[in-house]
Amino acid sequence: MTVVGIHDLSIATASRFLDLALLAERAGIDPDKYRIGLGQDQMSVPAPDEDIVTMAAAAAMPIVERHGASGIRTVLFATESGVDQSKSAAVFVHELLGLDPATRVVELKQACYSATAALQFALGIVARQPEESVLVIAADVARYAVDTAAEPTQGAGAVAMLVTQDPAIAEVEPATGIHTADVDDFWRPNDSDTAVVNGKLSIDAYLDAFVGAWDDYRARGGAAIESIDYFCHHQPFTRMAVKAHQRLAVHTGAALTPAQMESTTRYNRRLGNSYTASLYFALAALLDGEDDLTDRRVGMYSYGSGSIGEFFSLRIRPGYRTALRTEATKRILDSREPLDVDAYRALHAAHSASSEVDREIAPTSPAPFHFIGVQGRARRYARTD
Numbered sequence: 301m302t303v304v305g306i307h308d309l310s311i312a313t314a315s316r317f318l319d320l321a322l323l324a325e326r327a328g329i330d331p332d333k334y335r336i337g338l339g340q341d342q343m344s345v346p347a348p349d350e351d352i353v354t355m356a357a358a359a360a361m362p363i364v365e366r367h368g369a370s371g372i373r374t375v376l377f378a379t380e381s382g383v384d385q386s387k388s389a390a391v392f393v394h395e396l397l398g399l400d401p402a403t404r405v406v407e408l409k410q411a412c413y414s415a416t417a418a419l420q421f422a423l424g425i426v427a428r429q430p431e432e433s434v435l436v437i438a439a440d441v442a443r444y445a446v447d448t449a450a451e452p453t454q455g456a457g458a459v460a461m462l463v464t465q466d467p468a469i470a471e472v473e474p475a476t477g478i479h480t481a482d483v484d485d486f487w488r489p490n491d492s493d494t495a496v497v498n499g500k501l502s503i504d505a506y507l508d509a510f511v512g513a514w515d516d517y518r519a520r521g522g523a524a525i526e527s528i529d530y531f532c533h534h535q536p537f538t539r540m541a542v543k544a545h546q547r548l549a550v551h552t553g554a555a556l557t558p559a560q561m562e563s564t565t566r567y568n569r570r571l572g573n574s575y576t577a578s579l580y581f582a583l584a585a586l587l588d589g590e591d592d593l594t595d596r597r598v599g600m601y602s603y604g605s606g607s608i609g610e611f612f613s614l615r616i617r618p619g620y621r622t623a624l625r626t627e628a629t630k631r632i633l634d635s636r637e638p639l640d641v642d643a644y645r646a647l648h649a650a651h652s653a654s655s656e657v658d659r660e661i662a663p664t665s666p667a668p669f670h671f672i673g674v675q676g677r678a679r680r681y682a683r684t685d
Protein backbone atom coordinates (compact mmCIF):
# COMPACT_ATOMS: atom_id res chain seq x y z
CA MET A 301 0.00 0.00 0.00
CA THR A 302 1.19 3.52 -0.76
CA VAL A 303 2.44 5.28 2.39
CA VAL A 304 1.01 8.82 2.48
CA GLY A 305 1.44 11.59 4.99
CA ILE A 306 3.21 14.80 5.97
CA HIS A 307 6.33 15.48 3.93
CA ASP A 308 7.03 19.03 5.13
CA LEU A 309 5.60 21.39 7.75
CA SER A 310 6.22 25.12 8.08
CA ILE A 311 4.72 27.79 10.35
CA ALA A 312 4.05 31.52 10.48
CA THR A 313 2.41 33.82 12.99
CA ALA A 314 1.62 37.51 13.46
CA SER A 315 4.49 39.94 13.96
CA ARG A 316 3.37 41.24 17.40
CA PHE A 317 2.59 39.61 20.73
CA LEU A 318 1.16 40.52 24.12
CA ASP A 319 2.62 39.11 27.33
CA LEU A 320 -0.44 37.87 29.25
CA ALA A 321 1.08 38.97 32.56
CA LEU A 322 0.47 42.55 31.35
CA LEU A 323 -3.15 41.75 30.53
CA ALA A 324 -3.63 40.12 33.94
CA GLU A 325 -2.11 43.16 35.66
CA ARG A 326 -4.47 45.49 33.75
CA ALA A 327 -7.48 43.33 34.69
CA GLY A 328 -6.38 43.02 38.33
CA ILE A 329 -6.10 39.23 37.98
CA ASP A 330 -3.39 36.97 39.39
CA PRO A 331 -1.07 36.29 36.40
CA ASP A 332 -0.92 32.63 37.50
CA LYS A 333 -4.54 32.28 36.40
CA TYR A 334 -3.37 32.68 32.80
CA ARG A 335 0.08 31.10 33.20
CA ILE A 336 -1.00 28.05 35.21
CA GLY A 337 -4.82 28.01 35.08
CA LEU A 338 -4.97 28.40 31.27
CA GLY A 339 -1.37 27.38 30.50
CA GLN A 340 -0.76 30.49 28.39
CA ASP A 341 2.16 32.95 28.50
CA GLN A 342 1.59 35.16 25.46
CA MET A 343 -0.67 35.64 22.45
CA SER A 344 0.22 36.68 18.91
CA VAL A 345 -1.52 39.85 17.70
CA PRO A 346 -1.83 40.71 13.99
CA ALA A 347 -0.86 44.15 12.67
CA PRO A 348 -3.34 45.87 10.28
CA ASP A 349 -1.48 44.47 7.25
CA GLU A 350 -1.63 40.86 8.52
CA ASP A 351 -4.45 38.34 8.24
CA ILE A 352 -5.00 34.66 7.45
CA VAL A 353 -3.89 35.13 3.84
CA THR A 354 -0.57 36.81 4.68
CA MET A 355 0.23 34.29 7.42
CA ALA A 356 -0.77 31.36 5.20
CA ALA A 357 1.41 32.55 2.31
CA ALA A 358 4.33 33.15 4.70
CA ALA A 359 3.95 29.61 6.13
CA ALA A 360 3.71 27.97 2.70
CA MET A 361 6.48 29.93 0.95
CA PRO A 362 9.40 27.92 2.42
CA ILE A 363 7.69 24.69 1.33
CA VAL A 364 7.39 25.92 -2.25
CA GLU A 365 11.00 27.14 -2.14
CA ARG A 366 12.26 23.75 -0.90
CA HIS A 367 10.22 21.43 -3.12
CA GLY A 368 9.20 23.59 -6.06
CA ALA A 369 5.60 24.18 -7.07
CA SER A 370 5.33 21.71 -9.91
CA GLY A 371 3.99 18.75 -7.88
CA ILE A 372 1.35 20.84 -6.09
CA ARG A 373 -1.96 20.31 -7.86
CA THR A 374 -4.30 21.10 -4.95
CA VAL A 375 -4.35 23.73 -2.18
CA LEU A 376 -6.76 23.07 0.71
CA PHE A 377 -7.13 26.13 2.97
CA ALA A 378 -8.68 25.46 6.38
CA THR A 379 -9.90 28.48 8.34
CA GLU A 380 -12.76 29.92 10.35
CA SER A 381 -11.50 33.50 9.90
CA GLY A 382 -12.43 33.70 6.21
CA VAL A 383 -11.90 37.09 4.55
CA ASP A 384 -14.72 36.62 2.03
CA GLN A 385 -18.01 34.72 2.01
CA SER A 386 -17.47 33.48 -1.53
CA LYS A 387 -13.87 33.66 -2.73
CA SER A 388 -11.54 31.15 -1.13
CA ALA A 389 -8.54 32.52 0.76
CA ALA A 390 -6.61 29.85 -1.15
CA VAL A 391 -7.01 31.88 -4.37
CA PHE A 392 -5.10 34.80 -2.82
CA VAL A 393 -2.37 32.46 -1.58
CA HIS A 394 -2.17 30.78 -4.98
CA GLU A 395 -1.48 34.19 -6.56
CA LEU A 396 0.99 35.34 -3.87
CA LEU A 397 3.01 32.12 -4.23
CA GLY A 398 2.88 32.15 -8.03
CA LEU A 399 1.41 28.64 -8.25
CA ASP A 400 0.49 27.06 -11.57
CA PRO A 401 -2.96 27.97 -12.97
CA ALA A 402 -3.62 24.21 -13.24
CA THR A 403 -4.06 24.04 -9.44
CA ARG A 404 -7.30 23.20 -7.63
CA VAL A 405 -7.89 25.55 -4.67
CA VAL A 406 -10.62 25.61 -2.03
CA GLU A 407 -11.40 26.81 1.52
CA LEU A 408 -12.83 24.51 4.21
CA LYS A 409 -14.72 25.48 7.37
CA GLN A 410 -15.77 23.68 10.56
CA ALA A 411 -14.39 25.76 13.42
CA CYS A 412 -10.97 24.52 14.56
CA TYR A 413 -11.47 21.09 13.01
CA SER A 414 -11.29 21.76 9.27
CA ALA A 415 -7.49 21.38 8.91
CA THR A 416 -7.91 17.75 9.91
CA ALA A 417 -10.66 17.32 7.30
CA ALA A 418 -8.28 18.93 4.78
CA LEU A 419 -5.50 16.53 5.77
CA GLN A 420 -7.80 13.52 5.38
CA PHE A 421 -9.02 14.76 1.97
CA ALA A 422 -5.42 15.35 0.89
CA LEU A 423 -4.51 11.74 1.76
CA GLY A 424 -7.29 10.53 -0.54
CA ILE A 425 -6.07 12.67 -3.44
CA VAL A 426 -2.46 11.51 -3.03
CA ALA A 427 -3.45 7.85 -2.60
CA ARG A 428 -5.25 8.01 -5.94
CA GLN A 429 -2.67 10.17 -7.76
CA PRO A 430 0.66 9.42 -6.03
CA GLU A 431 2.61 11.73 -8.35
CA GLU A 432 0.61 14.72 -7.05
CA SER A 433 1.15 16.57 -3.79
CA VAL A 434 -1.37 18.61 -1.82
CA LEU A 435 -0.62 21.82 0.06
CA VAL A 436 -2.75 21.88 3.22
CA ILE A 437 -2.85 25.24 5.00
CA ALA A 438 -4.46 26.03 8.35
CA ALA A 439 -4.58 29.72 9.29
CA ASP A 440 -6.67 31.64 11.80
CA VAL A 441 -6.95 34.73 13.93
CA ALA A 442 -8.77 34.03 17.23
CA ARG A 443 -10.68 37.16 18.28
CA TYR A 444 -12.91 37.52 21.31
CA ALA A 445 -14.37 40.68 22.83
CA VAL A 446 -12.09 42.55 25.23
CA ASP A 447 -12.74 42.31 28.98
CA THR A 448 -14.22 38.81 28.67
CA ALA A 449 -12.96 35.51 30.13
CA ALA A 450 -12.03 34.44 26.60
CA GLU A 451 -9.81 37.49 25.92
CA PRO A 452 -6.57 35.79 27.11
CA THR A 453 -7.28 32.84 24.79
CA GLN A 454 -6.90 34.87 21.58
CA GLY A 455 -3.99 34.31 19.20
CA ALA A 456 -3.00 33.92 15.56
CA GLY A 457 -0.97 31.60 13.38
CA ALA A 458 -0.69 29.45 10.27
CA VAL A 459 0.71 26.00 9.55
CA ALA A 460 1.36 24.76 6.02
CA MET A 461 1.91 21.05 5.31
CA LEU A 462 2.88 19.27 2.14
CA VAL A 463 1.06 15.95 1.84
CA THR A 464 2.78 13.39 -0.40
CA GLN A 465 3.46 9.71 -0.88
CA ASP A 466 6.56 8.35 0.89
CA PRO A 467 6.54 11.34 3.31
CA ALA A 468 9.68 12.51 5.11
CA ILE A 469 8.04 13.40 8.44
CA ALA A 470 5.00 11.26 9.27
CA GLU A 471 2.76 8.62 7.83
CA VAL A 472 -0.91 9.25 8.60
CA GLU A 473 -2.32 5.87 9.61
CA PRO A 474 -5.64 4.77 8.10
CA ALA A 475 -7.77 4.31 11.24
CA THR A 476 -9.71 7.36 12.37
CA GLY A 477 -12.49 7.99 14.90
CA ILE A 478 -15.13 10.72 14.56
CA HIS A 479 -17.80 12.24 16.79
CA THR A 480 -20.21 14.91 15.51
CA ALA A 481 -22.88 16.61 17.67
CA ASP A 482 -24.85 19.84 17.23
CA VAL A 483 -23.77 22.01 20.20
CA ASP A 484 -23.92 25.82 20.64
CA ASP A 485 -20.60 26.02 22.50
CA PHE A 486 -18.76 28.50 20.26
CA TRP A 487 -19.62 30.13 16.94
CA ARG A 488 -19.19 33.38 15.04
CA PRO A 489 -22.39 34.75 13.45
CA ASN A 490 -22.06 36.40 10.03
CA ASP A 491 -22.65 39.85 11.55
CA SER A 492 -19.92 39.58 14.18
CA ASP A 493 -16.14 39.73 13.93
CA THR A 494 -15.66 38.24 17.38
CA ALA A 495 -16.72 34.74 18.44
CA VAL A 496 -19.66 34.04 20.73
CA VAL A 497 -18.71 31.45 23.31
CA ASN A 498 -20.16 29.52 26.22
CA GLY A 499 -16.79 28.73 27.80
CA LYS A 500 -17.78 26.03 30.28
CA LEU A 501 -20.03 24.27 27.77
CA SER A 502 -17.22 24.40 25.19
CA ILE A 503 -14.87 22.56 27.56
CA ASP A 504 -17.46 19.83 28.17
CA ALA A 505 -18.27 19.58 24.45
CA TYR A 506 -14.55 19.24 23.62
CA LEU A 507 -14.13 16.42 26.15
CA ASP A 508 -17.37 14.62 25.21
CA ALA A 509 -16.36 14.66 21.54
CA PHE A 510 -12.93 13.34 22.55
CA VAL A 511 -14.37 10.30 24.30
CA GLY A 512 -16.78 9.72 21.40
CA ALA A 513 -14.02 10.01 18.79
CA TRP A 514 -11.71 7.73 20.79
CA ASP A 515 -14.38 5.01 21.11
CA ASP A 516 -15.07 5.23 17.37
CA TYR A 517 -11.32 5.05 16.64
CA ARG A 518 -11.00 1.86 18.67
CA ALA A 519 -14.14 0.34 17.19
CA ARG A 520 -12.70 0.89 13.70
CA GLY A 521 -9.41 -0.87 14.41
CA GLY A 522 -7.40 2.05 15.81
CA ALA A 523 -4.26 1.35 17.87
CA ALA A 524 -4.53 0.25 21.50
CA ILE A 525 -3.79 3.03 23.99
CA GLU A 526 -0.59 1.26 25.12
CA SER A 527 0.87 1.45 21.61
CA ILE A 528 0.46 5.23 21.32
CA ASP A 529 3.66 6.93 22.47
CA TYR A 530 2.75 10.64 22.34
CA PHE A 531 -0.44 12.69 22.14
CA CYS A 532 -1.21 16.01 20.48
CA HIS A 533 -4.58 17.43 21.57
CA HIS A 534 -6.20 20.57 20.15
CA GLN A 535 -5.01 23.50 22.28
CA PRO A 536 -7.41 26.49 22.53
CA PHE A 537 -5.30 27.11 25.66
CA THR A 538 -2.71 24.56 26.61
CA ARG A 539 -4.32 23.48 29.92
CA MET A 540 -7.17 22.14 27.76
CA ALA A 541 -4.77 19.55 26.32
CA VAL A 542 -3.85 18.51 29.88
CA LYS A 543 -7.55 18.10 30.70
CA ALA A 544 -8.00 16.01 27.54
CA HIS A 545 -5.06 13.80 28.43
CA GLN A 546 -6.43 13.24 31.93
CA ARG A 547 -9.90 12.43 30.56
CA LEU A 548 -8.42 9.85 28.19
CA ALA A 549 -6.56 8.22 31.08
CA VAL A 550 -9.77 7.97 33.13
CA HIS A 551 -11.82 6.78 30.15
CA THR A 552 -9.39 4.04 29.11
CA GLY A 553 -7.99 3.19 32.54
CA ALA A 554 -4.48 3.56 31.08
CA ALA A 555 -1.55 4.98 33.06
CA LEU A 556 -0.87 7.90 30.72
CA THR A 557 1.95 10.26 31.74
CA PRO A 558 2.30 14.04 31.36
CA ALA A 559 5.59 13.40 29.49
CA GLN A 560 3.55 11.98 26.60
CA MET A 561 2.17 15.44 25.77
CA GLU A 562 4.12 18.08 27.73
CA SER A 563 6.42 19.20 24.93
CA THR A 564 3.45 19.68 22.53
CA THR A 565 2.40 22.86 24.35
CA ARG A 566 5.63 24.86 23.89
CA TYR A 567 4.60 26.86 20.83
CA ASN A 568 0.92 27.29 21.65
CA ARG A 569 1.79 28.75 25.07
CA ARG A 570 3.34 31.63 23.13
CA LEU A 571 0.95 31.93 20.18
CA GLY A 572 -2.41 31.56 21.85
CA ASN A 573 -5.26 29.90 20.00
CA SER A 574 -4.71 29.64 16.27
CA TYR A 575 -7.91 27.57 15.85
CA THR A 576 -7.39 25.29 12.81
CA ALA A 577 -3.59 25.54 13.08
CA SER A 578 -3.40 24.87 16.83
CA LEU A 579 -3.19 21.05 16.65
CA TYR A 580 -0.47 21.26 14.00
CA PHE A 581 1.54 23.75 16.06
CA ALA A 582 1.34 21.11 18.82
CA LEU A 583 2.74 18.57 16.36
CA ALA A 584 5.50 20.98 15.28
CA ALA A 585 6.49 21.50 18.92
CA LEU A 586 6.60 17.73 19.54
CA LEU A 587 8.71 17.11 16.42
CA ASP A 588 11.11 19.94 17.32
CA GLY A 589 11.55 18.61 20.88
CA GLU A 590 14.44 16.58 22.25
CA ASP A 591 12.90 13.09 22.13
CA ASP A 592 13.82 10.89 19.18
CA LEU A 593 10.42 10.10 17.67
CA THR A 594 11.63 7.67 15.00
CA ASP A 595 8.95 4.99 14.41
CA ARG A 596 6.92 6.38 17.32
CA ARG A 597 3.14 6.58 17.11
CA VAL A 598 1.51 9.95 17.85
CA GLY A 599 -2.21 10.19 18.67
CA MET A 600 -3.84 13.35 17.28
CA TYR A 601 -7.10 14.77 18.66
CA SER A 602 -8.71 17.48 16.57
CA TYR A 603 -11.74 19.40 17.89
CA GLY A 604 -13.90 22.04 16.24
CA SER A 605 -16.73 23.67 18.14
CA GLY A 606 -20.21 23.19 16.96
CA SER A 607 -19.01 20.32 17.05
CA ILE A 608 -16.73 17.64 15.58
CA GLY A 609 -13.96 15.64 17.21
CA GLU A 610 -11.62 13.35 15.25
CA PHE A 611 -8.90 11.08 16.64
CA PHE A 612 -6.27 9.62 14.33
CA SER A 613 -2.61 8.66 14.52
CA LEU A 614 0.73 9.32 12.87
CA ARG A 615 3.79 7.11 12.60
CA ILE A 616 6.97 9.20 12.58
CA ARG A 617 9.37 8.33 9.75
CA PRO A 618 13.07 7.45 10.11
CA GLY A 619 15.26 10.49 9.31
CA TYR A 620 12.38 12.92 9.97
CA ARG A 621 14.65 15.49 11.62
CA THR A 622 16.31 16.39 8.33
CA ALA A 623 12.93 17.73 7.11
CA LEU A 624 12.21 19.92 10.18
CA ARG A 625 12.40 23.71 10.38
CA THR A 626 13.19 24.03 14.08
CA GLU A 627 15.54 27.04 13.79
CA ALA A 628 13.18 28.97 11.48
CA THR A 629 10.29 28.42 13.91
CA LYS A 630 12.40 29.66 16.82
CA ARG A 631 13.39 32.74 14.83
CA ILE A 632 9.77 33.50 13.89
CA LEU A 633 8.55 33.26 17.50
CA ASP A 634 11.51 35.15 18.98
CA SER A 635 11.40 38.02 16.48
CA ARG A 636 7.84 39.12 17.29
CA GLU A 637 7.56 42.66 18.62
CA PRO A 638 6.19 43.00 22.19
CA LEU A 639 3.11 45.19 22.68
CA ASP A 640 1.80 46.86 25.80
CA VAL A 641 -1.89 46.51 26.66
CA ASP A 642 -2.84 49.89 25.15
CA ALA A 643 -1.13 49.08 21.85
CA TYR A 644 -2.78 45.64 21.72
CA ARG A 645 -6.20 47.10 22.54
CA ALA A 646 -5.73 49.76 19.83
CA LEU A 647 -5.03 47.04 17.25
CA HIS A 648 -8.04 45.05 18.48
CA ALA A 649 -10.29 48.12 18.16
CA ALA A 650 -8.90 49.09 14.75
CA HIS A 651 -9.67 45.71 13.20
CA SER A 652 -12.19 46.10 10.40
CA ALA A 653 -13.69 43.52 8.08
CA SER A 654 -15.57 46.26 6.23
CA SER A 655 -15.29 46.61 2.47
CA GLU A 656 -17.71 49.57 2.23
CA VAL A 657 -15.05 52.24 1.69
CA ASP A 658 -11.84 52.03 -0.32
CA ARG A 659 -8.82 52.15 1.96
CA GLU A 660 -5.08 51.68 1.79
CA ILE A 661 -3.08 49.94 4.49
CA ALA A 662 0.61 50.67 4.76
CA PRO A 663 2.82 47.59 5.15
CA THR A 664 4.19 47.77 8.72
CA SER A 665 5.01 44.16 9.51
CA PRO A 666 8.34 42.58 8.50
CA ALA A 667 6.43 39.65 6.91
CA PRO A 668 6.94 38.94 3.19
CA PHE A 669 3.23 39.34 2.36
CA HIS A 670 0.86 42.17 3.23
CA PHE A 671 -2.81 43.01 3.16
CA ILE A 672 -2.64 46.43 1.48
CA GLY A 673 -6.28 47.45 1.59
CA VAL A 674 -9.65 47.38 -0.11
CA GLN A 675 -10.42 48.70 -3.58
CA GLY A 676 -13.84 48.45 -5.23
CA ARG A 677 -14.89 46.21 -2.29
CA ALA A 678 -12.13 43.68 -3.17
CA ARG A 679 -9.22 42.85 -0.88
CA ARG A 680 -5.73 43.49 -2.18
CA TYR A 681 -2.50 41.75 -1.20
CA ALA A 682 1.13 42.29 -2.13
CA ARG A 683 4.49 40.63 -1.76
CA THR A 684 7.04 43.22 -0.72
CA ASP A 685 10.30 41.41 -0.03
Ligand code: HMG
Binds near residue numbers: 450
Ligand atom coordinates in the same frame (compact mmCIF):
# COMPACT_ATOMS: atom_id res chain seq x y z
P1 HMG B 1 -12.49 31.48 33.16
O1 HMG B 1 -13.71 32.21 33.57
O2 HMG B 1 -11.19 32.20 33.22
O3 HMG B 1 -12.40 30.08 33.92
O4 HMG B 1 -12.72 30.99 31.67
P2 HMG B 1 -12.00 29.72 35.41
O5 HMG B 1 -12.33 30.81 36.36
O6 HMG B 1 -12.59 28.36 35.62
O7 HMG B 1 -10.37 29.63 35.40
C1 HMG B 1 -9.68 28.85 34.51
C2 HMG B 1 -8.69 27.96 35.29
O8 HMG B 1 -7.74 28.81 35.96
C3 HMG B 1 -9.33 27.09 36.37
O9 HMG B 1 -8.67 25.85 36.34
C4 HMG B 1 -8.99 27.82 37.64
O10 HMG B 1 -8.96 26.97 38.79
C5 HMG B 1 -7.62 28.35 37.32
P3 HMG B 1 -9.48 24.47 36.14
O11 HMG B 1 -10.56 24.45 37.15
O12 HMG B 1 -10.04 24.53 34.76
O13 HMG B 1 -8.45 23.41 36.31
N1 HMG B 1 -7.17 29.48 38.15
C6 HMG B 1 -5.92 29.60 38.63
N2 HMG B 1 -4.83 28.81 38.53
C7 HMG B 1 -3.67 29.23 39.11
N3 HMG B 1 -3.58 30.38 39.83
C8 HMG B 1 -4.65 31.19 39.99
C9 HMG B 1 -5.89 30.80 39.37
N4 HMG B 1 -7.11 31.35 39.30
C10 HMG B 1 -7.89 30.53 38.57
N5 HMG B 1 -4.55 32.31 40.69
C11 HMG B 1 -12.37 29.76 29.66
C12 HMG B 1 -11.83 30.06 31.04
C13 HMG B 1 -11.46 28.75 28.98
C14 HMG B 1 -13.78 29.17 29.77
C15 HMG B 1 -12.41 31.09 28.85
O14 HMG B 1 -11.09 31.57 28.67
C16 HMG B 1 -13.04 30.93 27.49
O15 HMG B 1 -14.26 31.03 27.34
N6 HMG B 1 -12.20 30.71 26.39
C17 HMG B 1 -12.70 30.51 25.03
C18 HMG B 1 -13.36 29.16 24.84
C19 HMG B 1 -12.37 28.01 24.82
O16 HMG B 1 -11.19 28.18 24.62
N7 HMG B 1 -12.90 26.78 25.00
C20 HMG B 1 -12.08 25.58 24.95
C21 HMG B 1 -12.82 24.36 24.45
S1 HMG B 1 -13.69 24.67 22.92
C22 HMG B 1 -12.45 24.61 21.70
O17 HMG B 1 -11.37 24.14 21.92
C23 HMG B 1 -12.82 25.18 20.37
C24 HMG B 1 -12.19 26.53 20.05
O18 HMG B 1 -10.81 26.38 19.81
C25 HMG B 1 -12.90 27.19 18.86
C26 HMG B 1 -13.10 26.37 17.58
O19 HMG B 1 -13.30 25.17 17.57
O20 HMG B 1 -13.15 27.04 16.56
C27 HMG B 1 -12.33 27.52 21.21
